[in-house]
Amino acid sequence: MYEPQGVLPILANRNLSAAAKDSPRLLPRAPPRQASTVTVIPTTAPHASMSQPACPVCSLTDVLSHSDHWECATCGHEWPKEAVAEAARVVKDAHGNVLVDGDTVVLIKDLKLRGSSGVLKQGTKAKNIRIVDGDHEIDCRIDGSAMALKACFVKKA
Ligand SMILES: [Zn+2]
Secondary structure (H helix, E strand, O other): OHHHHHHOOOOOOOHHHHHHHHHOOOOOOOOOOOOOOOOOOOOOOOOOOOOOOOOOOOOOOOEOOOOOOOOOOOOOOEEEEEHHOOOOOOEOOOOOEEEEEOEEEOOOOOOOOOOOOOEEEEOEEEEEEEEEEOOOOOEEOOOOEEEEEEEHHEEEE
């Protein structure tokens, strides 16, 4: 049986393919220009773990970290790091060495004992010191007696 309608789909297909041929093609576009002159600067600073404080004067955070103080790159204000790190009390001996619990220190001068005529001689050692709050920062025992010393009169042994 002749089926005239059977032709139509083929024509239709041709038309479709012709239409597809003539349909706008996506031209390969030139890739976006790479900005090859721009250098990517890593934002991770070497000391990223150390929190960068804000300047107490101008409140900007472009702050330079020095060994013992911060310096604001914007206004030039400098302030000690100890003031920022309030968590740990830093006690330093006469030479600026940080003293910690368990250190051994040596008196750098004769010290009069308060409330007695005794004198602690220069060179006296105090072992296993304890850093405490207050005006005399070092708790220790010397010759079996409990003593409170000022850190500025000792040096780390
Ligand atoms: Zn500043």
